[in-house]
Amino acid sequence: DTGVSQDPRHKITKRGQNVTFRCDPISEHNRLYWYRQTLGQGPEFLTYFQNEAQLEKSRLLSDRFSAERPKGSFSTLEIQRTEQGDSAMYLCASSFFLTSRLREQYFGPGTRLTVT
Amino acid sequence: DQQVKQNSPSLSVQEGRISILNCDYTNSMFDYFLWYKKYPAEGPTFLISISSIKDKNEDGRFTVFLNKSAKHLSLHIVPSQPGDSAVYFCAASVKGGSEKLVFGKGTKLTVNP
Numbered sequence: 587d588t589g590v591s592q593d594p595r596h597k598i599t600k601r602g603q604n605v606t607f608r609c610d611p612i613s614e615h616n617r618l619y620w621y622r623q624t625l626g627q628g629p630e631f632l633t634y635f636q637n638e639a640q641l642e643k644s645r646l647l648s649d650r651f652s653a654e655r656p657k658g659s660f661s662t663l664e665i666q667r668t669e670q671g672d673s674a675m676y677l678c679a680s681s682f683f684l685t686s687r688l689r690e691q692y693f694g695p696g697t698r699l700t701v702t
Numbered sequence: 703d704q705q706v707k708q709n710s711p712s713l714s715v716q717e718g719r720i721s722i723l724n725c726d727y728t729n730s731m732f733d734y735f736l737w738y739k740k741y742p743a744e745g746p747t748f749l750i751s752i753s754s755i756k757d758k759n760e761d762g763r764f765t766v767f768l769n770k771s772a773k774h775l776s777l778h779i780v781p782s783q784p785g786d787s788a789v790y791f792c793a794a795s796v797k798g799g800s801e802k803l804v805f806g807k808g809t810k811l812t813v814n815p
Contacts, residue, residue, distance in 0.1 A: 698743070
């Protein structure tokens with residue numbers, strides 16, 4: 587039973603550097619989400635893919651952020667020119683769309699980003 | 703504007719007793735509600751969900767109640783166990799489109815032996 591996996595689990599980077607995170611969803615899931623969680627807050631939506639198409643982006647996703655899901659499988663989230671305010675836990679979730687009957691999303695363990 | 707609110711940052715209960723976690727929402731378009739449990743340094747784990755066409759859903763020790771007129775839901779854990787100690791998040795979504803989840807800030811539950 588393979589759940590959602592994320593790599594790396596932790597990333598420390600210096601301000602101004604670029605970072606890239608990877609998410610591997612549950613294999614039969616066609617929907618993939620990225621969320622960001624900061625201390626004392628719940629996860630906040632960043633972006634959503636159905637298969638390989640990126641269909642929604644939050645206004646939280648500045649132009650320094652880009653996400654891809656080639657071939658509708660794994661996804662990457664890249665942050666360019668990182669800022670200290672980007673320090674957060676980045677969470678990936680996946681779900682299987684079936685006429686919206688079941689809308690549970692399953693989360694990976696997250697990537698903890700620290701920008702120094 | 704916080705659309706999903708968990709007004710109690712923390713809750714402490716004795717092992718074997720009932721834990722009741724509360725959640726309020728403001729967006730009347732929400733039609734699906736979920737509870738997640740989160741341990742430190744891990745991602746949220748799905749616990750239980752409820753559609754707006756129901757007012758109760760039960761799964762083992764976990765029961766979720768939905769009061770649409772009050773825009774309120776609650777999670778009951780009976781009996782509480784020390785392993786239930788975690789942060790619990792309430793989340794909601796609107797049918798159609800991305801069906802992204804909107805989360806509350808969480809309630810930290812501590813179950814004392």
